[in-house]
Amino acid sequence: MSTLATPTVDLQGLLREADVQPVLDQLDIELIGLAPVKQRIHEIAALLVVTRARKTLGLEASTPSLHMSFTGNPGTGKTTVAQRMADILHRLGYARKGHLVSVTRDDLVGQYIGHTAPKTREVLKRAMGGVLFIDEAYYLYRPENERDYGQEAIEILLQVMENHRDDLVVILAGYKNRMETFFRSNPGLASRIAHHIDFPDYSADELLAISGLMLTRMNYRFDAAAVATMREYIEHRLAQQHFANARSIRNALDRARLRQANRLLLMPGAIDADALMRIAAEDLRASRVFRGGRTESSNQTILAGPPPRTND
Amino acid sequence: MMTNHGSRLTQGQFSFLPDLTDEQILAQIGYALANEWAVNVEYTDDPHPRNTYWEMYGQPLFDLQDPAAILMQINACRRTFPDQYIRVNAFDSTRGWETSRMSYLVNRPAREPGFRLARQEVDGRQIRYRISSYATDKPERERY
Numbered sequence: 001m002s003t004l005a006t007p008t009v010d011l012q013g014l015l016r017e018a019d020v021q022p023v024l025d026q027l028d029i030e031l032i033g034l035a036p037v038k039q040r041i042h043e044i045a046a047l048l049v050v051t052r053a054r055k056t057l058g059l060e061a062s063t064p065s066l067h068m069s070f071t072g073n074p075g076t077g078k079t080t081v082a083q084r085m086a087d088i089l090h091r092l093g094y095a096r097k098g099h100l101v102s103v104t105r106d107d108l109v110g111q112y113i114g115h116t117a118p119k120t121r122e123v124l125k126r127a128m129g130g131v132l133f134i135d136e137a138y139y140l141y142r143p144e145n146e147r148d149y150g151q152e153a154i155e156i157l158l159q160v161m162e163n164h165r166d167d168l169v170v171i172l173a174g175y176k177n178r179m180e181t182f183f184r185s186n187p188g189l190a191s192r193i194a195h196h197i198d199f200p201d202y203s204a205d206e207l208l209a210i211s212g213l214m215l216t217r218m219n220y221r222f223d224a225a226a227v228a229t230m231r232e233y234i235e236h237r238l239a240q241q242h243f244a245n246a247r248s249i250r251n252a253l254d255r256a257r258l259r260q261a262n263r264l265l266l267m268p269g270a271i272d273a274d275a276l277m278r279i280a281a282e283d284l285r286a287s288r289v290f291r292g293g294r295t296e297s298s299n300q301t302i303l304a305g306p307p308p309r310t311n312d
Numbered sequence: 313m314m315t316n317h318g319s320r321l322t323q324g325q326f327s328f329l330p331d332l333t334d335e336q337i338l339a340q341i342g343y344a345l346a347n348e349w350a351v352n353v354e355y356t357d358d359p360h361p362r363n364t365y366w367e368m369y370g371q372p373l374f375d376l377q378d379p380a381a382i383l384m385q386i387n388a389c390r391r392t393f394p395d396q397y398i399r400v401n402a403f404d405s406t407r408g409w410e411t412s413r414m415s416y417l418v419n420r421p422a423r424e425p426g427f428r429l430a431r432q433e434v435d436g437r438q439i440r441y442r443i444s445s446y447a448t449d450k451p452e453r454e455r456y
Contacts, residue, residue, distance in 0.1 A: 097377040118371060125385070129378025167380040 009053040018052075020045055020091045027084055032213065033206040037081060040197050041088065048092040065194045066094065066169045067161055069137075069183070071176040072199025075245030078173045079133065081199075086131040089169060096167075097129035105139040108153040116149040120156045128167045137172035138182035154186060161192050202245050207234045211249050215279065220257065225281035236289045252287065259283040319426030321359050324399055324415040334383060337400070337418055341379035344402035344414055350374055352403070353385050355419075357396045357455045359445050366399065386418055395421045395456040421447075421456035 015021060024045060027038060047064060054061060066089070070078040083100050090098020107123055110116035124132065134140070140157075142148040161170050172179070172189075176198065183190035202210065208231055215221055222230060233252065237243060260283045264271055322328055332340070344351050351373050354366035369389040373382055382400070389398050398419035401412050425446035432440045447455040 096380075099377055122371065125373065125381030126375055126377070128376070128381040128384075164380065164384070167378065 009056055011053055014049050018091050023088050032209045033202050037197055048094055063166055067193045068171045068195040069193050070173040070197050071179045073201055075247030076199035082133045082171050095130050099130035100133055101127040102133040104135050109149045116152045120153045124160050131169045133171045136174045138174050138178045141182055158188055204234050207249055210246050214253055220277050220279055223278050223280055226279050229281040229284045233284050256283045259286055319424045326416050338379045341382045349402035349404045349413055351382050352401050353389050355393045355396045355398045358448050359397055390419050
């Protein structure tokens with residue numbers, strides 16, 4: 001046996017050095033629910049730390065492919081997590097700059113022959129060193145029109161995803177079932193994506209916690225009665241159409257702020273900071289959600305087609 | 313007398329040094345991007361020193377964060393024009409500067425024939441000099 005000490009690496013030290021733990025902790029605190037998503041992010045962070053440790057010991061391996069797909073209903077935090085992901089990858093030294101370039105079909109696909117390739121390449125160049133987030137990626141592929149330029153964009157995307165794996169990470173996002181159809185019709189794309197992460201819908205309790213967090217960030221707070229009303233509101237809203245998870249909650253809070261401002265203006269006398277911060281039960285109670293949400297959804301049900309991203 | 317052995321074109325930065333490696337080019341582009349200069353890639357087959365405006369390859373490369381994107385453009389240009397001169401410029405748009413801050417060759421033809429110096433005697437035995445690249449005697453596209 002050799003008397004030389006086997007070289008070792010301190011994984012925890014590497015993790016500390018990468019300064020990634022604060023981001024992961026922040027993710028745990030600021031993102032409510034989403035347990036499977038957080039689990040996956042922790043795993044990816046661990047993988048990158050181990051890859052780095054292996055490199056210090058001379059165990060070269062090809063850099064792991066980190067292209068991802070985020071599937072989930074609207075408002076489940078796909079964009080937010082993508083932003084955090086860019087930060088984490090940057091801290092772990094995987095992405096050189098760690099910026100997020102968020103695009104949709106319009107940014108990638110051109111309008112006439114020869115327009116698509118330069119347009120797609122330009123976006124890809126802009127995203128290099130960071131993360132390219134393609135929202136509603138399934139719109140890139142339009143099977144009903146075989147001359148659609150989306151296919152060209154997908155081909156360029158594939159080429160860059162394969163050849164420039166060190167330079168950028170591509171995240172495709174969209175509704176679960178439509179993404180599945182999209183991947184079925186583009187097997188080349190599906191096989192190049194290592195991480196399929198599904199974002200579950202929030203439960204009523206989680207939504208309530210989210211609403212509290214949102215208010216704190218906006219420097220507002222519920223009073224005791226309002227918390228109960230908010231819970232009731234969420235339960236009503238969940239049963240209604242076009243519910244967009246956290247986005248619906250944010251919209252509800254924005255309208256509550258509107259009503260609160262109106263209420264404060266009608267109040268006589270001077271107002272203290274506490275009154276300016278407090279959202280009362282009546283601000284929420286005035287919502288049409290409590291009346292069955294009829295006035296708006298009567299229109300919406302007639303419109304067929306893709307589900308609206310948000311509506312409340 | 314031959315002052316430039318091998319007739320290597322000496323224009324722009326680093327031109328008396330051996331050709332830059334891709335790694336060195338990445339570092340130079342990184343410096344330009346860190347200063348928020350706009351980078352572009354140009355090519356020509358007429359290396360006359362007064363030929364200031366070369367052809368731009370592709371679109372100007374604005375809003376980029378990472379040098380790898382520009383190296384991708386350089387490599388695309390090298391594939392298209394393997395036997396022409398290719399240079400990288402970095403333009404500083406700061407008021408007061410508004411000019412190229414960096415310019416260096418990243419590709420040169422395999423064989424560089426150099427320049428011819430012609431002398432012309434004019435009034436009062438004055439001498440006028442004229443230089444032209446031997447390569448430009450041939451039509452475009454056939455020069456290198």
